[in-house]
Amino acid sequence: MKFSISRDALLKPLNLVAGVVERRQTLPILSNVLMVLEGDQLSLTGTDLEVELVGRVALPSPVSAPGEVTVPARKLVDICKSLPEGSEIQFTVEDGKVTVRSGRSRFTLSTLPAREFPAVEEGVGTHRFTVKQGQLRRLIDRTAFAMAQQDVRYYLNGMLLELKGGRLRVVATDGHRLAMCTLPSPVPVDEDTQVILPRKGVLELSRLLLEEDQDIAMVLGSNHLRATTDGFTFTSKLVDGKFPDYERVLPRAADKIVLGSRLELRQAFTRTAILSNEKYRGVRLKVAPDVIEIVANNPEQEQAEEQVSVDYQGDSVEIGFNVSYLLDVLGVLSGEQVKLSLSDPNSSALLEESEDGDSLYVVMPMRL
């Protein structure tokens, strides 16, 4: 096995693939990257047994001897990174050693047999569809913050991807707030399905979505989610569980509709948050016609008060919230206006950008 490739063509996929490989690995082979040479294509595979990423690079000329080998990922990245830009790198595999040559540098790396590398088989997915990377990125960016972290309700430590009636929707919740985003354009699939992508898979997947207008082909199976772009194939295990019925959480009877400037509200919340209880982060919202008063106080008896003028007609209501949850939502929303729907101090609030937004956020109130 012998080939040469330019440093810059190799570095980008190698960097992403090596990012999946965990630093602290008890198994030596998992800290390696699998290099497979076939025709004029070199593929690089990294895995942590939960998420697998394959990067593909085209070689300038087809090679005569195909082959496969695994080499230490971190060391290879460090070597390629520190070589000068625009240089050519030559790889030679001989007697269980990989020799990397470039200009007057020469490195010999140890290898492990490629057959021991646990690569996920070409799976049989049941649901296939293609979306733009930008669309998927928006779905993830808008909801990922609400995923739970190390919750005992293991099915919350991830993101629900739901195909239902030809539309793709993602939902994330930690039990206190819920974020939901629906793809506006229909997705041509016949059957409905639900999968939960684990937290780590969500974060890794979003790192791949760099080209807004390029397609990404998704395959959902019972055990895996696979996403394929031009240069990469991403495979993740799923969370084996049932996601709670999120439809039941969406407030239906909200009759108090408040419309306000997103930026003004966000700034007001940011300021009042300073004097909220550091642990519980509670703020009190006093909603009255045409104005919201935001009040926060902490155990040191310090108090912050803010008034924001809003568009609201109706009865006054007083309701408490964890200000971090509100700020998270206002941070991912875009647009001038934000719509806040309330019913009473014991019911969840619904936040959205306007009538025709694609995202919905539910935040539970706090008793203050």
Add this chain to the structure above:
Amino acid sequence: MNLQGLPQVSVPLPWQAQAWAHLQEQISRQQLPHALLFAGPAGVGKERLALALARYLLCYQPVAGHNCGECRACRYSQSGSHGDFRWLQPEGSSKVIRIEQVREAVAFVYRTAGFGARKVVVLTPAERMSNSAANALLKGLEEPSEDTHLILVAQRLQGMPATVRSRCQLVKLPLPPGDQCIPWLQQVTGDEASATELLELAGGVPLQAEQLYNDGGAEPLREQRKLLGDLARGKVNVPLVAARLGQQDLAQTLRDIALFLHVYLCRQEQAGLRRARPLFQLLDRMQALQVAIAAGSNPNPQLALESVLISFADGFGVMRSGANMRSSSQEIAS
């Protein structure tokens, strides 16, 4: 236990045949519990049984009651890189299984399988989980996702929280009788006489006998036995013995002394046992000391060893002062 470069096929040990047949039957009837607890004294091959079971469960096409050794799953489990298999044991210099390891394993338990149908987690030694680690395990141990098996391996059942024990089906693996071990040990050593002698030296613990053979520890152990025998008969004094024994690891020395006492006490008759109270007390004390060392405390080796040896010498002094001193000292000599 090192999980890399395993043999192609992992089989249970001969004396585990009965337990193995029972497990096989449970598997074939699809009634294998999701949480198993293998319990028994050190050196009976609990971990080997756990490994054999894990690889059997992961194998695509098990043959003749063990994993096939040919399929992809077996190849991965052979090199230790099977994605649906986790083996938890204290890492590095740590003496306990830490909570992060358990959390990672619980997350694994709730993931879908990546290679075959089943997932397996082995936790060994389960009594070395810290309290918080054991609590983090409970939920996953009670209700893992489907086709997931957790195998806990423990030496001291009482060292584990009852909440963990009660969630597992217990499989007891007692010390096998000698006649079941000797044919197996004979394959290792080559002839029956040395197998029998080794097994006796190892106090009837088969895997320890194997280890003695493999690392050449039999000769030093024989000398050590003789030294302890001399001390028991009052022929040598404590400082001399302490200096000789102090060269090796304290935990190991304590195990050897305990084994010597066990073998000795097993041969006593009623009259002898009556006088052996100090020796039993010494055993209790040593056990407490061993537990403390296993839990991470760090006694001064020389002081601990000398105090044990002084009690040892005193205890045998009481034995010798009994009525038939001659016969008991003969026993010691044997």
